[in-house]
Amino acid sequence: MSGQGASAILDQIFEKLDHIPNFPETAQKALRLLQQEDVDFRELEKIVRHDAAITANFLKLVNSAAFGLPRKVNTLIQAFSLLGINQIRFILIASCTGKYLNRPLKGYGLTPHEVWIHSLSCGLMAEALARRAGLSRPENLFTAALLHDIGKIALDLFVEGELENIRDIIKKNPDLTFMQAEWMVLGADHAIVGAELLRRWEFPKEVYFAVRAHHDESLMLQTRTAALTALANTLTNLMGFGAGTDVFAYEIPDNLLSAAGVAETDLFPSIVEAFEKTEALKAALFS
Template sequence: MTTPPLVDRADLLAAAESVEPLPHTVARLATLVADPDCDVREIAETVSLDVVLTADLLRRANSAALGGRIKVTSVRSAVVRLGPSTLLSLVLASRVSGRMGQALPAYGLQPGALWRRSVAASIAAEVIRSRAHTPVPAEVATAALLHDFGMVVLASHFGKQIVQMLALASETDGVDQLETERVVFGLTHADIGSTVAEAWGLPRTIVAGIRDHHEVHDELSVVSAAVGLACVMSYEITSPEGSVERGAHAAQHGDIAPLMRILHLDEEDDFSTIVAMSRERFEAVADRYAG
């Protein structure tokens, strides 16, 4: 007999759907970036309609990420220099970095830890996109950036209760974090995160990439496979050399071979190369995404 969840699933989904909406400009930009036929001019015009967003984007674009050599003075310049994918991630960063930078004791995360991992995943997704031997849509970096946003919703909705509930369920059933969430909530942080993304009006590819980032099978979409792989890599990228955590998450995630096959990547050579490239890029550009 299956034990019912400890919380009301409908209440939790309602909480996810009620998260503060994104400005129309951001949702529109996400739709444009997901359209392979959209041009730079339309993307730049959309961002330029929001004065506050434009100022924040230019501040981030002119961080040490560009080495301080050439100042970006217009949204169009930012689009050309950064690329639509990175630009969308930076725009989203301006809206979610504060919430994702908080400590999440229920998940054993110190202040800033979740945000660093999320940025690392976004950067890894960009590198995966450049290395994959199959086309990967530009919005994959944004899906990777938001892949764990559901953790924030769960923690903020339940507060201190979530710590006791997750700990109790884990001790009782001896299962991992994802299964513990299913026991307690009847769904996972991936389900909650995808519900938020859908409520925000983000493209279906981003919604699916967030929802499926812990799935590992050959029927996944290219975006979902890339986000799942970027999630695994984010632990490698942000954890110190020799840290137990660097290999622990990959083991929890299971066999990543299906993800590599979907992306037409070599499991040994490409994995280590992408992690190394992502780590170097993360150390160089992480301040772009700072709040």
């Protein structure tokens, strides 16, 4: 496809971003409150309960075995009292992702379940890696890891429409990854589109840069959040959770572990932990 043709498609892709509903204001307010030194859980509960869908998803997620609560909780206040701030932040963001990832992504060969589970698993992997790396404030990491593939919802129709062209390019150039062929045909990949969407939603630059960088080996080494997001995504795909059409494109780049601040000995226990928690979430959400 000519550069002019790819440019025209890219214009259509970015225009589509204007029609994707904004990230819930309820969640944005709650995330801002969670940045305070002393969080008032009563105030947090007042904010979150105004969105029934977020509240329902929060309680469904928190009652899964993945979060290890000693008893079932029926209210937000009960949940908040038993969770750490980082866990609350994680579950809050996770509770919002389902509405964006609730349809099949045919261009990427993913079902709605696979899309959401992949995002949740990547977030759980990031949590496990961050703890072992000694990252005390991983809030931007959680956001980036959970939303790293958000660009696929805007790009999917275009990928589906050009899938034969993408596959033909890969067939003729077997050294190319799916994303490289995607770029050649569409003028962008889902990482660029996702970063632009999160920028429009006014997420911190650290978040949308990590999303932009999670497949780009030159960029993912530039910040720790980007490195951890990329590593979490790679390990999640290697575990087989929602890899889709580009499943064989994943390997750990040189220097990524050092950029993430993660030792090689941290990988196996992180994989085991994330796998077990992901299976617990799958059982809670889809059984």
